[in-house]
Amino acid sequence: MPEVELxxxxxxxxxxxxxxxxxxLAARAEGASVLVLEKATRELRGGNTRFTGGLFRCTYNGxxxxxxxxxxxxxxxxxLVEPYTRDxxxxxxxxxxxxxxxxxxxxxxxxxxxxxxxxxADLGVPWEFxxxxxxxxxxxxxxxxxxxxGALRTQGEGVGLSASLFRLVEAAEIPVLYETQALRIxxxxxxxxxxVEVRGPEGIRVLNCRALVLASGGFQASPEMRTAYLxxxxxxxxxxxxxxxxxxxxxxxxxxxxxxxxxWSGCHATPIDADAPAYGDLRLTDKTNRLSYPFSIMVNLxxxxxxxxGEDLTLYTYARxxxxxxxxxxxxxxxxxxxxxxxxxxxxxxxxxPVVADTLPALADRLAERYGHLGFQKERFLETVETYNAAVxxxxxxxxxxxxxxxxxxxxEKTNWALRIEVPPFQAYAVTVGITFTxxxxxxxxxxxxxxHLDRPIPGLxxxxxxxxxxxxxxxxxxxxxxxxxxxxRLAGTHAACLARERRS
Ligand SMILES: Cc1cc2nc3c(=O)[nH]c(=O)nc-3n(C[C@H](O)[C@H](O)[C@H](O)COP(=O)(O)OP(=O)(O)OC[C@H]3O[C@@H](n4cnc5c(N)ncnc54)[C@H](O)[C@@H]3O)c2cc1C
Numbered sequence: 001m002p003e004v005e006l007x008x009x010x011x012x013x014x015x016x017x018x019x020x021x022x023x024x025l026a027a028r029a030e031g032a033s034v035l036v037l038e039k040a041t042r043e044l045r046g047g048n049t050r051f052t053g054g055l056f057r058c059t060y061n062g063x064x065x066x067x068x069x070x071x072x073x074x075x076x077x078x079x080l081v082e083p084y085t086r087d088x089x090x091x092x093x094x095x096x097x098x099x100x101x102x103x104x105x106x107x108x109x110x111x112x113x114x115x116x117x118x119x120x121a122d123l124g125v126p127w128e129f130x131x132x133x134x135x136x137x138x139x140x141x142x143x144x145x146x147x148x149x150g151a152l153r154t155q156g157e158g159v160g161l162s163a164s165l166f167r168l169v170e171a172a173e174i175p176v177l178y179e180t181q182a183l184r185i186x187x188x189x190x191x192x193x194x195x196v197e198v199r200g201p202e203g204i205r206v207l208n209c210r211a212l213v214l215a216s217g218g219f220q221a222s223p224e225m226r227t228a229y230l231x232x233x234x235x236x237x238x239x240x241x242x243x244x245x246x247x248x249x250x251x252x253x254x255x256x257x258x259x260x261x262x263x264w265s266g267c268h269a270t271p272i273d274a275d276a277p278a279y280g281d282l283r284l285t286d287k288t289n290r291l292s293y294p295f296s297i298m299v300n301l302x303x304x305x306x307x308x309x310g311e312d313l314t315l316y317t318y319a320r321x322x323x324x325x326x327x328x329x330x331x332x333x334x335x336x337x338x339x340x341x342x343x344x345x346x347x348x349x350x351x352x353x354p355v356v357a358d359t360l361p362a363l364a365d366r367l368a369e370r371y372g373h374l375g376f377q378k379e380r381f382l383e384t385v386e387t388y389n390a391a392v393x394x395x396x397x398x399x400x401x402x403x404x405x406x407x408x409x410x411x412x413e414k415t416n417w418a419l420r421i422e423v424p425p426f427q428a429y430a431v432t433v434g435i436t437f438t439x440x441x442x443x444x445x446x447x448x449x450x451x452x453h454l455d456r457p458i459p460g461l462x463x464x465x466x467x468x469x470x471x472x473x474x475x476x477x478x479x480x481x482x483x484x485x486x487x488x489x490r491l492a493g494t495h496a497a498c499l500a501r502e503r504r505s
Pocket of ligand 1: 241
């Protein structure tokens with residue numbers, strides 16, 4: 001590993017997640033000297049990326065597009081894949097984000113998605129089919145139907161992705177400075193970026209560079225920024241991933257005239273185990289998620305349903321389901337399953353301990369024993385289940401598509417996957433809200449350059465990943481976060497290296 005040249009690098013990259021390391025690798029491939037700054041220790045490195053399920057949403061025309069990516073790592077004869085086109089991906093973003101997502105950024109994300117996954121595969125990141133998240137394995141079925149747009153994940157999930165990217169960074173002789181927190185962006189009198197002030201083992205100092213790429217995540221791990229932008233109820237929520245994404249470089253960018261963009265009061269938040277730790281645990285990574293709720297009814301401490309659990313497929317509702325739970329008393333809900341749906345639960349449920357009983361009254365009693373101190377209403381709970389069961393309409397249950405098997409006459413209705421809860425033993429999983437990442441951030445253009453308030457690039461400043469705004473509003477299609485980081489990471493690294501080359505000559 002070369003000594004870090006403190007007089008200056010062509011490109012300094014802030015952060016060491018997927019967005020940052022794809023940027024670093026792209027810049028290095030263009031011949032730039034690159035330095036990566038990581039706020040965390042070496043042991044805790046890798047940001048939210050390391051906690052992920054490694055799911056990347058991308059376009060493909062069919063299995064033939066996926067085979068070159070997974071190579072020998074997986075067996076295509078064991079899966080069913082439907083095409084996921086450019087129009088499908090764009091339509092998903094538009095419908096899920098209420099038509100508010102930036103159209104230019106969305107098109108680049110979609111148009112570069114497949115190509116970027118192939119680029120990562122060519123670099124040496126290994127891939128496999130995603131059978132885990134949003135895919136349902138039916139007993140006795142020969143093939144698993146992969147979720148639309150979510151057919152691929154990195155081998156070893158986020159831990160594997162992070163390890164592969166660090167291996168590639170090391171092979172490319174890109175130095176990483178650990179325990180080094182970027183604090184402030186340094187500019188020359190004309191406004192161009194010339195370096196970054198950092199706080200690290202050597203104290204506070206300035207690292208010079210010809211181009212700076214920011215990829216230091218959202219502000220979800222900062223209680224004060226959550227309170228200020230998301231609202232007071234978000235102050236105490238659990239954080240699903242890293243505790244290091246506290247938004248200081250978003251603020252630093254605004255301080256030099258960068259434009260804020262996107263939904264600052266919005267975030268990705270999911271149902272997680274009610275006993276999950278305050279911050280992500282690297283032994284559990286994303287395994288505290290509780291995403292099989294479309295096959296359940298969810299009730300709150302008052303024993304009431306509060307949301308259409310079956311509005312859409314999991315990957316299109318889970319990111320906003322956390323907010324629904326936050327609005328319930330004590331931010332707690334219970335997912336109720338019977339033996340018809342328990343075999344469909346994601347494997348991640350095995351990390352939790354459900355309340356189990358042979359009858360519904362016994363389940364209500366056990367929930368009351370455990371949650372009575374929080375005011376659990378067991379009589380109301382039993383009425384809710386009875387009313388729900390009576391409202392379930394006939395139809396064919398199909399966990400792999402919106403099956404239209406619904407209730408009639410409830411408020412709220414359950415519009416898909418409505419089965420009566422009637423086959424014992426019954427299980428109840430207690431869940432709360434876990435924040436994943438924030439939607440508001442800084443504005444970039446199609447070359448990942450940071451824009452000022454007149455939509456002009458700030459010379460020498462690029463950004464990618466969770467810290468950029470304008471991509472997601474209210475909700476998010478699963479797997480689009482890693483894809484966004486890699487598409488714009490690659491663009492940021494490439495353009496930063498080109499700018500550095502110009503500045504050198
Ligand atoms: C449990 C969990 C599961 C998820 N699963 C998926 C999934 O399967 N698919 C998907 O698309 N998305 C998933 N996500 C969303 C995911 O967070 C993002 O898609 C993606 O990992 C974000 O990448 P990033 O590089 O922008 O940020 P991160 O990976 O969080 O990287 C940010 C980096 O910046 C560093 N940093 C922060 N501040 C500073 C500073 N001031 N100076 C220096 N370094 C700093 C951090 O230490 C970290 O290394 C998941 C998130 C979580 C928490």
